[in-house]
Every structure is written in structure tokens, then in C-alpha cells.
Amino acid sequence: FVSWLCTSHQPARGGRYSYGNIQKALCALKAACKFAGMRLQSFETPRLELFMRGVRKTIGDARREPRLPLIFSLVATICDAWTGSNMGRALFLVAFFGLFRPGEITKAPGSTLLPRANVEWLSGHVKIRLDASKVDIFRRGAHAIIAEAAPSFGKYCPVKALRKAW
DSSP: OHHHHHHSEETTTTEEOOHHHHHHHHHHHHHHHHHTTOOOGGGGOHHHHHHHHHHHHHHOOTTOOOOOOOOHHHHHHHHHTOOSOHHHHHHHHHHHHHTOOHHHHOOSTTSOSSOGGGEEEETTEEEEEESSOTTOTTOSOEEEEEEOOOGGGGGGOHHHHHHHHO
């Protein structure tokens, strides 16, 4: 069955079945066999597992598209070409150096991006309170410290950019 799925074509899509669709078909078939009271030993064999591993290597797993890393030279290029507000540029730098996800420092449209009450200025760094964070599973809020960049970073320092924006 799996071999047939690997070699057959999907008429609607004009291509082969994806690895994910083959997995779903196997799950549906296993559920139908279980519902009919049939034995499921053929679904739990090492041979099927190895075959599916080979299918994934041959067809590829669409869920595993590699992402290019956001490196500093690209950040510098984006900042140099920035035509928007100083606050947007500052938040971009803070997000990069703080390793934030976009939703951690942005709010709903029309509201303040990073409230001043959430920023505490200290000597040589800034402490930012995040209402929700990837490491805050109970959503109690988390703090992140962003240090001033070395003088060699110059205009790309997130702390200086934040000061300039405010």
C-alpha cells in the first residue's frame, strides 16, 4: 500500500503524495483495521518503520524546510536601509540582540509597541519586562536584560537606539 502511494500520482495536485499524506493514510488504515477488529501487528513491524524512513529520505518531508539564520551583517544592512521610525529600528535591534520573537515586544495593532513602563534604564544596560514570553509558560511576565553593545557595533547598539527613539 505504501509503495503504491509512493509511486502513484495525485490527479488534483499533479504530483506524488507527500510524506505527511502517506503517514495520514497509514493512520486512517490502521484506525479502520482496529475498528473492524483486525490484528494490528503489521502496522508495528520494524520493516514498515524502516520503509517509512526511506520514504521520508526519498520524497522528503515538507515540514523540514531549513531557515536561513539572521546574521549580524544582514541586520546591519536592514538597519542602514531603514526608512521608518526610529522606534521601529530600535525595536528591531532590541528583538535581534534580545533573541525575542516578534510577538514578545509587539502588541495588538494600534497600541504601544513597547510601553515605557516596561523599560528600566540601568547603567550600561536596559531591563525590559515582557508581558508574555516563550520562557514564561504561566504568562506571569518575564524580564530580559539587554546590554550596550561594544563600541565597534556603533550605530547598531540596541540600548543607544532605544534611547534615541525616546
